[in-house]
Amino acid sequence: MPFIHLEKHRIYYQKAGAGPPVVLLHNATGSTRDWRHIMPRLAQAGYQAIAYDRPGFGRSTPLAHWPLDYLHHDREQVIALIDALELERVALVGNSDGATISLLAAAAYPARVAAVVAESPHLWYEKDSLATGFQYFKQTLKQNPRVRRFLRYCHGAQAEQVIARWRSRWLDPAFFEWDDRSVLEQISCPALVIHGQNDPFFPVSHSQTIVNSLTDAQFILLEDVGHTPHAEIVNDYTNTVLSFLSSVYPITTNA
Template sequence: MTRIRHEARYLEIDGALGYVEQAYAEGACVEPPGEGVPVLCLHTAGQSGVQWRRTTEELAALGYHVIVPDLPGHGRSEPARTGPVEDLAQYAQWCQRLLTALELERPYVVGCSIGGKIALELAVRAGGELAGVVALAAEAGPGRVNVAGLRREMQDLAAPSRSDRTYLGTLAVVGSAVPPATAELIATMHRREDPAVSSADLIGWGTHDVRDALAAVTCPVQLVAGQDDLWLDVERVRRTAEALPHGQYELLPGVGHYPMEEVDGFAGLLDGWLRRLSRDRAAAG
């Protein structure tokens, strides 16, 4: 039986403490891509690395070095010194500093929702330093959200209905193939979010745009959309993949906005995409 080693620590990044968990197999070797290949896993708006709780150990058992941070202001990480972050490029810069602090070379980056957009931002900024990117539930253009409404909401975040809206909104975007008990658990976990942080994240979702930079991305990118995802226009996700020099697109039937929480055995699915990225990078020279 493969033994998985877990580590958790705080790192000071940009003047604040960031929380990061790591997992890897002791004595395991999987080829390709091989033992210890780092995979940075990024969470969705307002949430934390806990969203990867059912993926981390299984992915580590496949031979990967899994890194799961809480972005600034999320989970156990301290807030950014400048307050809630509305520019997803700021999160991408934070991730670059995290990877440098951990001395990780040629990582894969996997993210969902704003995490997927941050992954695309990293592909634009530092594609030559990445093994590849998997962007779940994300497109290159601005996400579909009422930015003006969110800015107004930032003035009144104490409304008691906010937690209920998060809960019901999460249920609405979980895929039709997800068992009701699993959907209930996902929604219950999500209502823990900080309203100020999640609203700022969604402003970032609605304003982030890297469409003009896609042609220069050098690393392979896998775009993934859930067929039942009400947050996305899946055609825009497909077009993002087509605009990339080394882009792939896959649509998941019956899946919504949170594949890593909705799909049983998601680590195996992710492993398949990472292996494809490895082959694509080798083919590209």
């Protein structure tokens, strides 16, 4: 198994293919396994697909607590990963927290990020919709045992800790004031923002505001899709991502 050490963390990662690198960032309950169907398609198209488990997820170092600024910490970590893998410039593809981290990285390190695909991103707190989203997730865990089984498949013994840590951070009143939308004016690379019409966590208007604040952005709204298009409509999602990358980050690009 490929591991790399970043700071005090042992990070698990996977690679597939050769060509311009595309780094895939999972959501707040995800892992590298979220991208198991998409990585081969990226590789087949001529890209080098790289997915990794953030600390506290999957096979990476367990993490008991998220600091309030965990998204900024993970922004630094994805750049550290790119450095450790000796990559000069990458495209970032992320879902939910992974999308947010991708946007934060593009803002802070424009020379390192060639393009961003932000799937179900969030850059400020939406109290009402998040309350609805967490209730939806709670019911899903009760009614669909396959979801909990998949979380155990992704995270093993730390699956319950992943869920508890996520809830603890996002339902902490100290986090309610979080607002990072000011970074959007610093993003210069092409971006594709994808949002599911039925996303229970964040309204469509959230992604629309993000798109309207970017200088070079496309927006795709998906009907009958929720918070995780990459898992709900794998083929359509992958085709959409590849179409975007081929236009702004072609396989002739030097890594």
